[in-house]
Amino acid sequence: MSERNERNEQPGRTTALVTGANKGIGYEIAAGLGALGWSVGVGARDTGRREAAVEKLRAAGFDVFGVPLDVADDGSVAAAAALVEERAGRLDVLVNNAGVTGGMPQQPTMVDPAVVRAVVETNVIGVIRVTNAMLPLLRRSASPRIVNMSSGVGSITRQSESADVSMTGPISAAYSPSKTFLNAVTVQYAKELRDTNILINAVCPGYTATDLNGFRGIRTPEQGAAIAIRLATVPADGPSGGFFEDAGVVPW
Numbered sequence: 001m002s003e004r005n006e007r008n009e010q011p012g013r014t015t016a017l018v019t020g021a022n023k024g025i026g027y028e029i030a031a032g033l034g035a036l037g038w039s040v041g042v043g044a045r046d047t048g049r050r051e052a053a054v055e056k057l058r059a060a061g062f063d064v065f066g067v068p069l070d071v072a073d074d075g076s077v078a079a080a081a082a083l084v085e086e087r088a089g090r091l092d093v094l095v096n097n098a099g100v101t102g103g104m105p106q107q108p109t110m111v112d113p114a115v116v117r118a119v120v121e122t123n124v125i126g127v128i129r130v131t132n133a134m135l136p137l138l139r140r141s142a143s144p145r146i147v148n149m150s151s152g153v154g155s156i157t158r159q160s161e162s163a164d165v166s167m168t169g170p171i172s173a174a175y176s177p178s179k180t181f182l183n184a185v186t187v188q189y190a191k192e193l194r195d196t197n198i199l200i201n202a203v204c205p206g207y208t209a210t211d212l213n214g215f216r217g218i219r220t221p222e223q224g225a226a227i228a229i230r231l232a233t234v235p236a237d238g239p240s241g242g243f244f245e246d247a248g249v250v251p252w
């Protein structure tokens with residue numbers, strides 16, 4: 001059965017939620033999923049930034065709704081799940097995009113442990129918190145997909161084999177390892193969910209010009225969003241537990 005058929009058998013619109021969708025890559029993922037005719041929840045923790053993004057996406061013709069969502073806050077995440085349930089009754093696609101670097105430099109020998117803790121709280125535990133809160137809604141979908149926004153800097157292979165900063169990012173005790181951790185968690189979810197119709201994958205957007213890196217990236221946010229949109233729309237026989245960028249599989 002093709003994914004198109006599965007989705008067509010479901011009543012109502014395909015509904016997605018993107019975390020950290022008020023700007024950068026997350027905003028463009030929301031726009032890209034909106035362009036498919038989907039209803040898209042714009043997850044964002046700041047009211048003003050969320051409302052501005054929702055307004056802009058609506059002006060562009062997309063069916064979006066704001067979802068107050070701080071991925072580091074249990075209560076906020078529970079309320080977000082309740083809002084999505086009330087609005088759509090189920091969730092078809094979750095894109096865990098929200099992320100922080102913790103600021104640089106982040107030399108392991110000098111890093112403040114509080115920085116490591118804060119980055120893991122958002123980039124890893126935040127993903128687990130949101131995913132688990134949304135899982136009951138995802139289980140109601142005919143073809144649920146979860147996409148975790150990782151980074152090639154989380155690839156231990158690239159960190160070990162490359163001296164090219166465009167591949168590895170700066171030395172970092174928190175950010176890169178948080179994406180390695182996220183990749184490992186993604187694989188564990190895929191293993192647990194193997195006998196379900198839920199497909200979960202990690203993706204790397206490439207070095208993208210956003211607030212995260214002072215707009216030094218070389219790709220546009222729209223280009224960065226493409227791989228997440230691709231994995232959000234994979235058919236039922238698509239991969240699960242993988243790590244992908246535009247060029248293909250990213251080595252662990």
Ligand SMILES: NC(=O)c1ccc[n+]([C@@H]2O[C@H](COP(=O)([O-])OP(=O)(O)OC[C@H]3O[C@@H](n4cnc5c(N)ncnc54)[C@H](OP(=O)(O)O)[C@@H]3O)[C@@H](O)[C@H]2O)c1
Nearest residue numbers: 020022024025070071072097098099151207208210211212
């Ligand atoms: N840019 C790159 O080159 C690159 C490369 C590889 C991977 N990535 C990943 O791509 C994702 C998006 O990053 P970006 O480049 O688009 O950066 P960005 O423009 O800084 O966007 C990050 C988004 O995450 C949100 N966020 C941070 N902490 C949050 C929290 N606790 N709860 C809810 N939202 C939170 C931010 O919200 P606020 O506006 O409220 O801060 C913002 O919407 C991140 O996971 C990042 O690690 C980026």
